[in-house]
Amino acid sequence: MKANAWKKIATAGLGLTMAVSITGCGNNADQPQQGQGNQPAAETPAGETVELIYARGKDQTGATTKLVEEFQKLHPNIKVSFREMPSDTGQNHDQLVTMFSAQSSEIDVFDLDVIWPAEFAQAGYLLPLDRLIEQDGVKMDDYIKGAVAAGNFNGQQWAMPKFIDTGLLFYRSDLVPNPPKTWDELIALSKENKGKGGTKYGYIMQAKQYEGLVCNFIEFSAAYGGKILDEQGNVTINSPGTIKGLTKMTEIVKSDFVPKNITTYTEIESDATYLEGESVFLRNWPYHFAIANDKEKSKVVGNVKVAPLPAGDAGSAATLGGWMSGINKFSKHPKEAWEFLKFMTAAEGQKITAVQGGSAPTFLPLYEDKDVQGASPLFANKDFVNGISAAVPRPVSPVYPKISDIIQIEVSKVLAGQQAPEAAVQAMEAKIKEAVGK
Ligand code: GLC
Numbered sequence: 001m002k003a004n005a006w007k008k009i010a011t012a013g014l015g016l017t018m019a020v021s022i023t024g025c026g027n028n029a030d031q032p033q034q035g036q037g038n039q040p041a042a043e044t045p046a047g048e049t050v051e052l053i054y055a056r057g058k059d060q061t062g063a064t065t066k067l068v069e070e071f072q073k074l075h076p077n078i079k080v081s082f083r084e085m086p087s088d089t090g091q092n093h094d095q096l097v098t099m100f101s102a103q104s105s106e107i108d109v110f111d112l113d114v115i116w117p118a119e120f121a122q123a124g125y126l127l128p129l130d131r132l133i134e135q136d137g138v139k140m141d142d143y144i145k146g147a148v149a150a151g152n153f154n155g156q157q158w159a160m161p162k163f164i165d166t167g168l169l170f171y172r173s174d175l176v177p178n179p180p181k182t183w184d185e186l187i188a189l190s191k192e193n194k195g196k197g198g199t200k201y202g203y204i205m206q207a208k209q210y211e212g213l214v215c216n217f218i219e220f221s222a223a224y225g226g227k228i229l230d231e232q233g234n235v236t237i238n239s240p241g242t243i244k245g246l247t248k249m250t251e252i253v254k255s256d257f258v259p260k261n262i263t264t265y266t267e268i269e270s271d272a273t274y275l276e277g278e279s280v281f282l283r284n285w286p287y288h289f290a291i292a293n294d295k296e297k298s299k300v301v302g303n304v305k306v307a308p309l310p311a312g313d314a315g316s317a318a319t320l321g322g323w324m325s326g327i328n329k330f331s332k333h334p335k336e337a338w339e340f341l342k343f344m345t346a347a348e349g350q351k352i353t354a355v356q357g358g359s360a361p362t363f364l365p366l367y368e369d370k371d372v373q374g375a376s377p378l379f380a381n382k383d384f385v386n387g388i389s390a391a392v393p394r395p396v397s398p399v400y401p402k403i404s405d406i407i408q409i410e411v412s413k414v415l416a417g418q419q420a421p422e423a424a425v426q427a428m429e430a431k432i433k434e435a436v437g438k
Helices: 005-025 063-074 089-101 117-123 130-135 145-150 183-193 211-223 240-253 267-275 288-292 334-345 347-355 364-368 370-375 382-388 400-415 421-436
Strands: 050-057 078-085 109-113 160-166 168-172 201-204 279-284 304-307 320-327
Touching: 005 382, 050 089, 050 334, 063 078, 063 334, 063 347, 078 089, 078 334, 089 109, 089 117, 089 211, 089 400, 109 334, 117 320, 117 400, 145 160, 145 320, 160 334, 160 347, 160 382, 168 288, 183 201, 183 240, 183 279, 201 267, 211 240, 211 400, 240 400, 240 421, 267 279, 267 288, 288 304, 320 334, 334 347, 347 364, 347 370, 364 370, 400 421
Parallel strands: 050 078, 050 109, 201 279
Antiparallel strands: 109 320, 160 320, 168 279, 168 304
16 A cells, blocks of 8 residues: 555445445434434433433543533533543553442443443443343444454444544655655654654654553554454464564664653543644544644644554554444443434544534534534545545454453563563463463
């Protein structure tokens, strides 16, 4: 994928699903859809108020407040209170597991990282949604296939897709007119431009020992042909591609054009540094574009553009991320919880998440909506939208947290200079094989 990664992907046949879904649905995305979140909750008797607790990680964009406000207008007798969870997905996960393993009904609706549904379904933490989906005629074909699949385990749907994330390269268009096409070009441009226009760094990524590190690692590894598991679930991580990718990642982390403490960076630190105007390039998820253009938060308004991540020998690769919403199996208000979940994940709710929050919808007809198209240059770009389907998923497995921990530990040791990429890849192979039982 040398010329234009997004364009190439679009011609690779992946665009077809998208086109069919949009034209086939016959809905105007500007209009809230029947049976998809805009209907009053018939089950809640008039005059009786039910209180729902909705949990999700820190939201820097204000979209969650707006979602709750708009839902409240339609459902005055379902009061939704927001519970802020840690912004680190791993810490968020651990707190939820603690609650659910004690069968707590404390929260009703919660957002799930795309890597959780298999584990949570297997553990019995989630209410299955199939019957509700069918009852309300929610058309799953309107959603991005990969996002639906992330919420499906053992043939059942456990979570509804909310928004989709893919790794992107943000660049300062006032300093670098054309984004780098390869990782080597990124290295060269970072060295050349670091210090210009008040910057201190060339590149910012997420290199702390947490889930974001796994996402960054997969992007380097896949760009050079590495793969954690194959389609049959066999462990294929020990390959020259993974070693090359990890070697390139290490070269960048140890370079003098990233912050010295880059191994403490998550998305939060990345945002803060980039919005201050301190770096030429940034790897982050789509939402960053919304805050980069928010005058209240950003010193680089109007000077940030977005491109696919640079390519290695095997092309450009972006990790598939994103969030879904599910219902706590132990919730005392499953009907009302479904009303809120349905609202958030249908046209109206996803539009708020896209326009206010800058996150890419999983509800395909919204890509035809003018307000959504205006919210980010990405959403009006067919190549980006089709390219989403080519993003690299993390292994779908009930033992995913174990796989992630192994990668986090072994990759961190390489970045800290404690082991060579070859040794890390061998260790990951042995430990992941043990974790998945293959
Ligand atoms: C984003 C992605 C999520 C990923 C996380 C890592 O929130 O949507 O899938 O696990 O970043 O930090």
